[in-house]
Amino acid sequence: MKDHATLAKEFIKDSPRTDWHDETLWFVRHKRDKAAHSLPEWEQLREWASQIKNHALSNLDSYLEEFEKKALENGAVVHWAADAEEHNQIIHKIIKENGISRIVKSKSMLTEECHLNHYLEAKGIEVVDTDLGERIVQFRKEPPSHIVLPAIHLKKMDVSETFHEHLHTEKGNNDPKYLTHAARLHLREKFIAAELAITGVNFAVAETGGVVVCTNEGNADMGTHAAKIHIASMGFEKLIPKAEHLAVFLRLLARSATGQPITTYSSHFHKPKPGQQLHIVIVDNGRSRILGKPDFKNSLKCIRCAACFNTCPVYRRSGGYSYHASVAGPIGSILNPNFDSKAFADLPFASSLCGSCSNVCPVKIDIHDQLWKWRQEITRQGHVAVAKKVGLKGMAFVLARPGLYRFGGKMLRWVLKTMPFMINNRLNPWYKQREMPSPPKQSFRDWYLKNQKR
Amino acid sequence: MSSKDKILSAIKESKPASTALPVIDISAVISFDDLKAQFKKVLETIGGVCIESVGKGEMEKIVAAELSYVQNGVNTLGAYDEGLPLISAEDLASVDLAVISGTVAVAENGAIWVSETQMVNRILPFIAQQLIIVIEKKDIVTTMHHAYQKIDVAETGFGAFIAGPSKTADIEQSLVIGAHGPAGLKVIIY
Amino acid sequence: MVFFIPCYIDQFYPGVGIATLELLKKLGCNVEFPLNQTCCGQPMANSGFARLSDGCDKNFVKNFTGYDYIVGPSGSCVLHIKDHLHDDGNKKAADRIRSTIYELTEFIVDVLKIDNIEASFPYKVGLHNSCHGQRGLGLSSMSERVLPLFSKPEQLLKKVKSIELLKPERNDECCGFGGTFSVFEEAVSVRMGQDRIKQHTANNVDYITGVDVSCLMHIEGILRRQGSKIKTIHIAEILNAGGAL
Numbered sequence: 001m002k003d004h005a006t007l008a009k010e011f012i013k014d015s016p017r018t019d020w021h022d023e024t025l026w027f028v029r030h031k032r033d034k035a036a037h038s039l040p041e042w043e044q045l046r047e048w049a050s051q052i053k054n055h056a057l058s059n060l061d062s063y064l065e066e067f068e069k070k071a072l073e074n075g076a077v078v079h080w081a082a083d084a085e086e087h088n089q090i091i092h093k094i095i096k097e098n099g100i101s102r103i104v105k106s107k108s109m110l111t112e113e114c115h116l117n118h119y120l121e122a123k124g125i126e127v128v129d130t131d132l133g134e135r136i137v138q139f140r141k142e143p144p145s146h147i148v149l150p151a152i153h154l155k156k157m158d159v160s161e162t163f164h165e166h167l168h169t170e171k172g173n174n175d176p177k178y179l180t181h182a183a184r185l186h187l188r189e190k191f192i193a194a195e196l197a198i199t200g201v202n203f204a205v206a207e208t209g210g211v212v213v214c215t216n217e218g219n220a221d222m223g224t225h226a227a228k229i230h231i232a233s234m235g236f237e238k239l240i241p242k243a244e245h246l247a248v249f250l251r252l253l254a255r256s257a258t259g260q261p262i263t264t265y266s267s268h269f270h271k272p273k274p275g276q277q278l279h280i281v282i283v284d285n286g287r288s289r290i291l292g293k294p295d296f297k298n299s300l301k302c303i304r305c306a307a308c309f310n311t312c313p314v315y316r317r318s319g320g321y322s323y324h325a326s327v328a329g330p331i332g333s334i335l336n337p338n339f340d341s342k343a344f345a346d347l348p349f350a351s352s353l354c355g356s357c358s359n360v361c362p363v364k365i366d367i368h369d370q371l372w373k374w375r376q377e378i379t380r381q382g383h384v385a386v387a388k389k390v391g392l393k394g395m396a397f398v399l400a401r402p403g404l405y406r407f408g409g410k411m412l413r414w415v416l417k418t419m420p421f422m423i424n425n426r427l428n429p430w431y432k433q434r435e436m437p438s439p440p441k442q443s444f445r446d447w448y449l450k451n452q453k454r
Numbered sequence: 455m456s457s458k459d460k461i462l463s464a465i466k467e468s469k470p471a472s473t474a475l476p477v478i479d480i481s482a483v484i485s486f487d488d489l490k491a492q493f494k495k496v497l498e499t500i501g502g503v504c505i506e507s508v509g510k511g512e513m514e515k516i517v518a519a520e521l522s523y524v525q526n527g528v529n530t531l532g533a534y535d536e537g538l539p540l541i542s543a544e545d546l547a548s549v550d551l552a553v554i555s556g557t558v559a560v561a562e563n564g565a566i567w568v569s570e571t572q573m574v575n576r577i578l579p580f581i582a583q584q585l586i587i588v589i590e591k592k593d594i595v596t597t598m599h600h601a602y603q604k605i606d607v608a609e610t611g612f613g614a615f616i617a618g619p620s621k622t623a624d625i626e627q628s629l630v631i632g633a634h635g636p637a638g639l640k641v642i643i644y
Numbered sequence: 645m646v647f648f649i650p651c652y653i654d655q656f657y658p659g660v661g662i663a664t665l666e667l668l669k670k671l672g673c674n675v676e677f678p679l680n681q682t683c684c685g686q687p688m689a690n691s692g693f694a695r696l697s698d699g700c701d702k703n704f705v706k707n708f709t710g711y712d713y714i715v716g717p718s719g720s721c722v723l724h725i726k727d728h729l730h731d732d733g734n735k736k737a738a739d740r741i742r743s744t745i746y747e748l749t750e751f752i753v754d755v756l757k758i759d760n761i762e763a764s765f766p767y768k769v770g771l772h773n774s775c776h777g778q779r780g781l782g783l784s785s786m787s788e789r790v791l792p793l794f795s796k797p798e799q800l801l802k803k804v805k806s807i808e809l810l811k812p813e814r815n816d817e818c819c820g821f822g823g824t825f826s827v828f829e830e831a832v833s834v835r836m837g838q839d840r841i842k843q844h845t846a847n848n849v850d851y852i853t854g855v856d857v858s859c860l861m862h863i864e865g866i867l868r869r870q871g872s873k874i875k876t877i878h879i880a881e882i883l884n885a886g887g888a889l
């Protein structure tokens with residue numbers, strides 16, 4: 001499989017599109033800044049959010065039991081899934097038992113993580129993604145490239161072509177308004193006919209047994225209220241203790257994600273409506289393992305706002321697919337190695353460690369520190385190209401020995417001056433698009449000995 | 455062992471030492487001199503329209519006028535069709551305008567809490583082409599913290615904060631009002 | 645006090661070392677330079693091999709024990725020492741170093757509390773905010789955070805006579821150096837650098853300056869490849885610049 005550096009290089013080949021991707025997401029980051037700066041208590045809010053999540057994670061078992069008890073009282077059916085496979089089986093069973101064929105789904109990163117669509121497709125069941133961006137990529141048989149803006153890698157021409165093919169829109173009509181309207185008509189038919197609606201969960205409230213789902217489009221509501229069955233899938237880390245805590249998170253979520261003061265719809269589901277079934281699937285899928293790692297546990301605080309994506313100078317210039325995972329971006333780079341540290345060994349290195357991600361994170365995850373720690377972990381497990389290690393071992397050896405270091409430095413300067421082609425060649429990635437520093441006559445130390453030392 | 459037991463025991467084993475919940479001091483958050491003006495300002499920036507009226511009587515007049523412009527309006531404020539709670543999505547798909555009331559409006563973000571009782575039919579505020587929400591001036595609060603103090607989220611089976619008309623920017627980040635839900639939202643403050 | 649010169653400055657940018665030394669002396673410091681210093685260990689650690697840097701760390705502790713302040717003209721190396729220096733055999737000395745090491749501008753502003761810099765630099769200058777100095781050491785406020793605005797490097801540059809400071813549109817975006825990132829992720833790294841340069845070029849600057857030679861080395865490499873007229877210069881060289889240059 002290609003690694004991040006290779007995929008990023010391919011992405012950057014299309015220079016105007018890279019600029020567009022970078023500038024568009026930077027604009028989202030900019031809107032986020034404006035929204036954050038509109039609240040003097042912003043840093044306090046982040047601190048509260050972080051503390052609530054830390055508290056919830058440290059008492060998760062009791063909150064989960066409280067949540068289940070309340071949800072059952074509310075008339076919901078609660079399922080527990082140890083892994084992705086079980087999650088998919090549970091949903092499949094509900095579909096089969098009720099003889100369902102028309103299914104709509106609103107955005108859920110968990111179902112992406114579990115590859116639910118593929119699983120059901122293999123069984124001949126079609127799921128219609130109803131978030132506009134997700135519908136677009138579904139038509140194109142692509143995964144989302146961003147957790148909040150799934151089709152951000154596409155331009156309107158691309159969408160226009162896709163809709164022309166699937167929805168018979170006018171060829172060459174690239175107007176976002178026109179295209180959105182076409183999708184509206186198409187999806188309203190799907191909603192009205194839907195028998196079962198699957199949603200993700202943004203927050204689950206232990207004290208009330210309810211789940212909260214946030215959208216701008218209204219697709220979660222259209223689906224769930226039209227269908228006779230609602231399945232809400234949640235990773236167990238979505239739990240928060242009390243309804244009043246929702247205030248903290250809803251104030252942070254949309255402001256961090258898009259710069260809106262709140263999403264258009266923040267829907268609180270507690271009981272099924274008369275004649276409807278409400279199923280809640282609580283999923284582990286590796287989360288309990290993360291919870292047990294002191295260095296990495298707090299990645300579970302994530303509320304999937306994608307602010308870290310939008311601010312990341314690497315993500316903006318490499319695109320979501322360069323992360324070859326269902327969750328890309330900085331948070332993806334610290335989550336994915338938990339699932340498979342070999343397949344995702346490249347991701348913690350796909351960062352300049354600038355730290356901007358940790359600064360925007362509304363729940364104060366120490367993302368860039370975790371990237372650094374993952375690097376140590378991954379090399380310890382041996383998942384790094386041997387060449388890199390040998391080179392660095394040599395370097396470590398030299399740098400621990402001042403005499404050797406000085407000799408090496410002199411040699412390097414000498415080589416640079418007398419035989420620059422030894423270093424300035426295509427094999428040196430530095431030199432491909434950058435000049436090497438011009439070698440000075442002497443090192444600082446040499447100068448110091450000559451000029452300063454008494 | 456059931457998956458539930460497996461998950462819970464794995465959590466018990468791996469969970470970190472307990473940390474305390476923060477004390478959320480609402481007096482430390484933003485405040486506005488004029489809640490109504492702030493609410494209106496934000497609502498307009500998120501694509502909504504704000505209409506101010508003096509008293510319930512004028513509000514009802516405005517609502518009646520709005521309903522008179524459309525063919526298929528549903529008004530939940532007075533007496534409504536007994537069957538409304540159970541009407542299917544298919545039948546409601548042709549509603550041009552729905553009028554509902556809200557419990558509390560939030561000045562910081564233009565959102566209004568609407569309970570299931572106020573929606574009458576859960577899908578109504580989402581499926582109607584246009585939506586009007588009426589709210590009493592005294593029910594405008596400063597922030598979401600204040601809003602949650604005034605509502606009981608679990609009082610009815612469903613409830614939502616609604617902030618502006620439905621929207622999307624999924625095509626090249628250009629904002630389009632009217633994604634799947636209402637393409638217009640008017641809020642009447644009385 | 646004592647003076648720490650990161651390895652690549654020692655080898656490639658002796659001018660920065662000289663300027664730093666002269667500047668500190670001008671500001672009244674009694675400066676020493678331990679002759680057996682090499683490197684802070686960051687290149688290994690950031691590549692995932694912190695455990696290989698033990699020898700390097702030991703050497704650092706050996707060289708820098710027993711001084712009141714340690715000052716280095718590189719935010720990134722200073723941050724690395726602050727966060728990661730360890731020496732199991734000599735924990736106390738390592739801890740003390742971690743708490744007494746300063747980046748140059750931070751040292752001038754917070755410790756020396758200097759109000760007056762006798763320097764003049766009649767050029768248009770863009771300040772590159774290096775991430776490790778800014779976000780790591782807190783040399784200035786950050787655009788992501790909702791906190792009071794300040795900038796120690798800017799505060800000092802503003803005291804320089806005849807200088808014209810110009811801010812790029814994205815004032816604190818990373819330049820893409822990132823240590824070994826610049827080689828492992830060559831394509832993204834260079835692209836980030838090119839984009840930074842574009843915004844400074846839009847301001848028509850003569851120089852790009854910063855507190856970190858490593859970022860400047862990366863930026864300089866791209867500038868020279870592009871054949872640009874813009875030059876890079878370390879902040880110490882500006883603060884040490886006399887009337888004529």
Ligand code: SF4
Pocket residue numbers: 256301302303304305306307308309331357360361362363364365367
């Ligand atoms: S890690 Fe933080 S910034 Fe990134 S998506 Fe999660 S909550 Fe948002």
